Each structure stands twice: as C-alpha cells, then as structure tokens.
Amino acid sequence: xxxxxxxxxxxxxxxxxxxxxxxxxxxxxxxxxxxxxxxxxxxxxxxxxxxxxxxxxxxxxxxxxxxxxxxxxxxxxxxxxxxxxxxxxxxxxxxxxxxxxxxxxxxxxxxxxxxxxxxxxxxxxxxxxxxxxxxxxxxxxxxxxxxxxxxxxxxxxxxxxxxxxxxxxxxxxx
Numbered sequence: 001x002x003x004x005x006x007x008x009x010x011x012x013x014x015x016x017x018x019x020x021x022x023x024x025x026x027x028x029x030x031x032x033x034x035x036x037x038x039x040x041x042x043x044x045x046x047x048x049x050x051x052x053x054x055x056x057x058x059x060x061x062x063x064x065x066x067x068x069x070x071x072x073x074x075x076x077x078x079x080x081x082x083x084x085x086x087x088x089x090x091x092x093x094x095x096x097x098x099x100x101x102x103x104x105x106x107x108x109x110x111x112x113x114x115x116x117x118x119x120x121x122x123x124x125x126x127x128x129x130x131x132x133x134x135x136x137x138x139x140x141x142x143x144x145x146x147x148x149x150x151x152x153x154x155x156x157x158x159x160x161x162x163x164x165x166x167x168x169x170x171x172x173x174x
Contacts, residue, residue: 038092042083045099048106055113064116076105
C-alpha cells in the first residue's frame, strides 16, 4: 500500500490544522473527568465559604470582634467568584487552583472564628462572675452598714424612750 505524496501532505496539513485549532481553543474537547473534579472542588469551596460565614456569624453573636475575619471572608468570596468564572470558561486548572485557595482561606477563617468565639464566651463568663461577686460584696456591705445604723438609732431611740415619763390618765368616772 503505497500512499501518494499528495495524500500524505493532506494528512499532515489536516493534523496540523486540528492541533492548531485545539491549541487555540477553537475546538473544545470536553474533559468530563477534569470538569467533574473541578465542579466538585468549586462546590466544596462554596460549602466551605458558607461554613466560614456561619462561624463568623456565631463568633459575632458571642461578642467577638470579627472585623478582620470579614475582610478575609470577602477575599475568599472574590476567589470563589474567580473559580466559578474560570470553570464557566472551561479553564479547569485555574478553577481548581482558585477553589483550593478559597477552601484553605475559608478553613483558616473557620479556625480563627472558633478561637475568637471561645475567647469571647470565656471573657463573658468571667465578666458575669465578676458582676456576681461585686453584687454579693456590695449587698453584704450594705447589710452591715444598715445593721450598724439600725443599732445606733435603736440605742438612741430606746434611750430617749426611757428618759421620758409615761403619762397615764385614769378616767375618774369609771
């Protein structure tokens, strides 16, 4: 089977055209495995960002200062948007990298929010016990001062009462 030179040239030109078209992105070959893996990674990053948001919300409700975490959440959200845009443009490597970066940042935010929440709860508990202790001491001091005042006025009242002569009137007609 001899091929003609024309046929071989046409075959080479056809293969070169196909490779150039693939390289330029004119022809897109669906990469099912890559897109599924990337879709999974982007979905995990989205879930991680939602968990981070909930953790920051819980830390804020506990009384923690979460302003630095909000900046990190915004940054993670921007990275997730970049990952989704890259995925929609079929740039799976960039989407996977951005999704991984978003997941790492969200995990960091979750850990920091948990630490801030626990420290806020501990400080709130300490403040509660301090208030209870001060209220107990204040109540005790108030009771002692009130008792001292009562004893002093009682002595004065009894002394004044004893110094007065009682007047007893008899009804002569009875």
